[in-house]
Amino acid sequence: MKIGIVGGTGDIGEGMALRLSPIFDVIVGSRDTDKAEATCKLGIETLKTRGKACSLKGVSNQEAIDAADIVVLAIPFKHLAGTLDGLHGFEDKIVISPVNPMEKRDHFVFVPPQEGSAALMIKRILPPSARICSAFNTIAANKWKALDEELLYSVPVCGDDDGAKQEVMGIVNRISRLQAFDAGPLAVSSMVEALTPLLLNIARYNKIRDVGIQFR
Secondary structure (H helix, E strand, O other), X not given: OXXXXXXXXXXXXXXXXXXHOOOOEEEEEEOOHHHHHHHHHHHHHHHHHOOOXXXXXXXXXXXXXXXXXXXXXXXXXXXXXXXXXXXXXXXOOEXXXXXXXXXXXXXXXXXXOOOOOHHHHHHHHOOOOOEEEEOOOOOOHHHHHOOOOOOOOEEEEEEOOHHHHHHHHHHHOOOOOOEEEEEEOHHHHHHHHOHHHHHHHHHHHOOOOOOOOOOO
């Protein structure tokens, strides 16, 4: 399976590539192809020192979409619409959104678009045949990169296409010790996306780092 990461040189995208590439063929996309290639070279070296073989390739964002079976949109919300407007080729592909619309004021605030969530905005922008799921929204970037640590988190997955949702949940369950949970249709994504500013506020006011969630 080939997984393309749009925005794969950002903090979350880079960390996801490190976790995914020993399991899947990962194509790291970026606006800057040289940066994508450099990120992959460093990632390969990092994993090699841990005795892990991986499949990592750096390309443009568009090339990542074209080559992938599944596309992850590791893009900050403020750049989401502008980035998607310049890309194509999402037809019939599973598209994963870990995007959280929020702002840092005197505390972190959930600021959804008019559609109600980033996932629903993506659904509006992309072709109708794109199979959109939200997942990985509540995992901190630092935790993706902390390769010596197990990821002991629950991952809510939302989507309207049951086949796509099951495939995404299967991916989740192969990463470290993550556990996927079916959270319902894509309309539920707003509830999941709103958890991230909540977790950041909990971390800030209680002086702890990288708070996550577990369902028991």
